[in-house]
Amino acid sequence: MSTANSLRIIAGKDTGTRIPLASPPVTIGRASDNRVVLPPETGASRHHAELTENDGRWSVSDLGSLNGTYVNGERIEWPRVLHPGDQIKIASEVMVFDDGTSNSTSETHTTTAAAPTQPGRSAPPLRPEPSPVVMEGSPSNPELAQETAAQLRVLVPKLESVVAEIGKTIVGQKEILHSLMLALMSRGHVLMIGLPGLAKTLMIRTLAEVLDLRFRRIQFTPDLMPTDITGTDVLEVDEATGRKSYRFIRGPVFTNILLADEINRTPPKTQAALLEAMQEYHVTASGETYPLAPPFFVLATQNPLEQEGTYPLPEAQLDRFMFSLHVQYPSEAEEEEIASSTTSDRSVLLAKRMSGEEILLLQKLVRRLPVSPHVVKYATRLARATRPGDPRAPEAVRKWIHCGAGPRATQYLLLAAKAQAVMRGSLVVNCADIRQAALPVLRHRMFTNFTADSEGVDVDAIIAQVLAAVQEPGEKDYQDGN
Numbered sequence: 001m002s003t004a005n006s007l008r009i010i011a012g013k014d015t016g017t018r019i020p021l022a023s024p025p026v027t028i029g030r031a032s033d034n035r036v037v038l039p040p041e042t043g044a045s046r047h048h049a050e051l052t053e054n055d056g057r058w059s060v061s062d063l064g065s066l067n068g069t070y071v072n073g074e075r076i077e078w079p080r081v082l083h084p085g086d087q088i089k090i091a092s093e094v095m096v097f098d099d100g101t102s103n104s105t106s107e108t109h110t111t112t113a114a115a116p117t118q119p120g121r122s123a124p125p126l127r128p129e130p131s132p133v134v135m136e137g138s139p140s141n142p143e144l145a146q147e148t149a150a151q152l153r154v155l156v157p158k159l160e161s162v163v164a165e166i167g168k169t170i171v172g173q174k175e176i177l178h179s180l181m182l183a184l185m186s187r188g189h190v191l192m193i194g195l196p197g198l199a200k201t202l203m204i205r206t207l208a209e210v211l212d213l214r215f216r217r218i219q220f221t222p223d224l225m226p227t228d229i230t231g232t233d234v235l236e237v238d239e240a241t242g243r244k245s246y247r248f249i250r251g252p253v254f255t256n257i258l259l260a261d262e263i264n265r266t267p268p269k270t271q272a273a274l275l276e277a278m279q280e281y282h283v284t285a286s287g288e289t290y291p292l293a294p295p296f297f298v299l300a301t302q303n304p305l306e307q308e309g310t311y312p313l314p315e316a317q318l319d320r321f322m323f324s325l326h327v328q329y330p331s332e333a334e335e336e337e338i339a340s341s342t343t344s345d346r347s348v349l350l351a352k353r354m355s356g357e358e359i360l361l362l363q364k365l366v367r368r369l370p371v372s373p374h375v376v377k378y379a380t381r382l383a384r385a386t387r388p389g390d391p392r393a394p395e396a397v398r399k400w401i402h403c404g405a406g407p408r409a410t411q412y413l414l415l416a417a418k419a420q421a422v423m424r425g426s427l428v429v430n431c432a433d434i435r436q437a438a439l440p441v442l443r444h445r446m447f448t449n450f451t452a453d454s455e456g457v458d459v460d461a462i463i464a465q466v467l468a469a470v471q472e473p474g475e476k477d478y479q480d481g482n
Contacts (some may be wrong), residue, residue, distance in 0.1 A: 003097065005058060007051075012093035013042055020096070025052040028090055036426075043067065043091040050428070051082075058125070064426030067091060076150035078427060097396045099428065109369050148365055149427060154424050155362050165210045167346050170203050171341070172334040178423070179325050179440055180207060180299075184359065185366050186415040186420065188322025189298040191263075191444060192312075197326045200301050204259050206252060210358060212352040213256035213295070220266040226273035229253050230283045248285055250286040253277050254292060256356060260300035262427070264310045271317055274298065278320045295359045300389075315403075322412045324444035337388045362422075369418045371429045377430045377473045385470045386446050386463075394469035396462045402451035405445035411439045431472050439463055 002114045005021040019036055020075065028036040029048040045065035046284075048174045050056055062069035062081040070089035071080045082088075089095075094347070112212045119302075145227045161364070162281050163177055180203070192200050208215035211470065218229060231251035237244050252258065263271060279281055281290045318324075330338060385392045387404035397404065414429075416437035443459050452462075 002145050005053075007088070007095040007097055009093055009095050009147060010087070012091075014093065021051060021053070021058065023059075025050050029063070029065075030072040033346065038093060042093055044093070047089075049088070052079075054196045056219060060088055062426075062429050063428060065090075065425050066422075070191070077146060136247055136284055148368055149364055151361065152422060152425075152427070155358060155365070156422065157356050158358065159362075159423060162207075165201070165350055165353050168350065170205045170328045171338045173199065173203065173327065176203065176325055176327055177207075179323055180204075182416055182419040182423065182437075183322050184295070184297055185362050185419040186322060186412070187256075187295070187363050187367075188412060189300070189320060189323040190433065191318070192303065192327055193301050193302045193304055193324065193326030195305065196303060198329070200327055201261065204257065204299050206350065208257040209350050210352065211354050211356070211358075213259075213297075213356055214332070215259070216252040216255040217259040218252050218259060219261050221271070222266060222268045224270050226270050227251065227285075228284060229273045230277070231268065233286050246286065248288065248290065250290070251283075253283060254290075254294055256293070257297045260298060262303055263300040264302050264313060267311055268314055271311065275317055275320060276302075286334045295356055295363065302399050318444045319406060321410055321444065322416070323440035325440055344469050348364055366418045369392065369421065369429060371414055371418065373432060374419065374473055375429055376414065377477070378409050378435045378470075379417070380474070381458050382466065382470050383407070383413065383436065383442070384411040386442060394465050394468060396447075396465040398443055400448055400455075400457050400462055401446050402449040405442050409441055409445050410452050414439050416441060435467055438467055442466075 007019040007021065009015055009017050010021070026221045027034040027047060027050045028044070029040060029046050030038055030040055030042075030044050032048040034047065038048070045063070045182050047063045049060055049062055050063040051060050053059075059081050060069065060071060062076055068075045071082070072087055073089075084098060085102070086097045087094055088097060088337040138224060159181060163181065166177055166335070180190060182188075184207075194200055205215055205217075206416075229251050230253055233246040234249050234365070235244060236247050260274065263274075277292060277296070281294065281296055282289050284290075300401075329335075383394060383405045384390045385394065385404075386397060386401065386409070387393060388398050388401050390397075390404075393401075393404075413434050417429050417433035420433040421427065422437055439460060442463050446459050446462065448457065448459060448462075451457075
């Protein structure tokens with residue numbers, strides 16, 4: 001009997017070698033950070049496939065590879081449970097799965113000693129530490145899974161074309177554009193903080209144009225009233241009958257993409273006018289409710305300078321924003337390109353790359369994407385570790401934070417991770433996606449105390465310590481039922 005789970009390569013460059021499956025998950029691909037590193041000539045993607053184990057059963061999933069992962073000749077779109085003798089094809093490599101229970105005399109499950117070897121050929125190198133990629137469970141509705149995969153294969157290239165089209169106008173700021181797309185796919189709103197002249201408004205206006213969505217901009221000032229945002233009732237008199245009636249005049253909030261420029265320069269009463277719209281997607285005036293046509297996306301900007309006479313956003317409104325993005329200065333090369341292109345008579349014609357209907361479908365598909373309990377547990381622990389009273393909170397949180405992130409942070413971590421998986425062309429959400437979303441999701445939900453402010457401690461640095469302190473759930477977590 002075989003004594004361990006393993007893969008035996010039966011076709012390809014490493015024919016005859018056996019790969020032991022020790023601590024899951026096991027990622028396979030060309031990149032050096034995989035547990036199993038395949039030679040470049042195999043034609044595998046950098047991160048091609050992943051194997052993981054749950055309750056003694058191993059599964060394989062494709063990680064958004066270019067040429068796919070096949071099990072018994074069928075290309076898989078969702079995680080596939082493996083059985084003894086199943087053949088897995090990854091690029092030019094074909095492997096046979098052995099779960100440790102097969103008879104050693106079987107042709108497809110020979111032991112390591114019996115397997116043919118090539119002179120000087122050894123098994124692909126294994127990383128000593130587990131990969132952060134974690135498999136999720138198979139969906140309960142295979143037909144729905146196949147439909148979702150087919151729709152995403154059409155929409156993901158369009159997403160990439162949207163970013164490329166915006167790049168015709170916006171130089172650099174790739175990470176900001178990426179985060180804006182993640183928030184839009186997740187039905188979230190974004191708070192952008194940056195100095196004047198960093199193309200925040202131009203970026204948002206260009207995004208609306210490429211997506212063929214309605215765009216409105218509100219300049220927030222100290223004298224701005226709530227009705228200037230939501231709309232107001234106007235008294236009308238019928239000249240023929242003399243009858244009086246009120247008619248609601250819709251405000252600029254009735255759009256698809258709303259730019260709230262310098263939102264902290266208006267009083268809290270006016271700031272709060274956006275709360276209902278951002279959370280409920282409708283506006284109430286004079287007892288009547290007026291729905292907002294989807295998609296509805298709020299982007300608010302703040303200038304970190306000249307804080308005199310400004311009104312910091314209340315915690316309740318900050319929590320309504322999915323991301324807080326810090327827009328940085330461009331690099332020297334990017335600034336040279338900006339100066340050259342904006343001081344000439346060059347005009348850029350932008351093409352419409354996606355429609356509102358496609359955005360709504362994409363938002364639906366992102367929420368439909370399943371997430372494993374493992375990833376949910378990790379996201380929950382990460383959010384809870386930002387609270388000083390939580391047992392897992394690192395020393396930095398206990399010392400410098402007086403109030404941490406609430407449950408909405410966990411929700412947005414998961415939504416951002418789902419959108420991130422879709423953006424990289426994968427149907428598998430992993431813990432690495434959670435970590436990538438942690439900074440923009442958590443930074444405006446953690447409030448420093450006087451000690452941190454007096455010592456000049458940055459929230460981003462505290463989040464980095466939280467990420468280092470909170471480990472992914474291990475086998476013991478599931479045995480203990482935590």
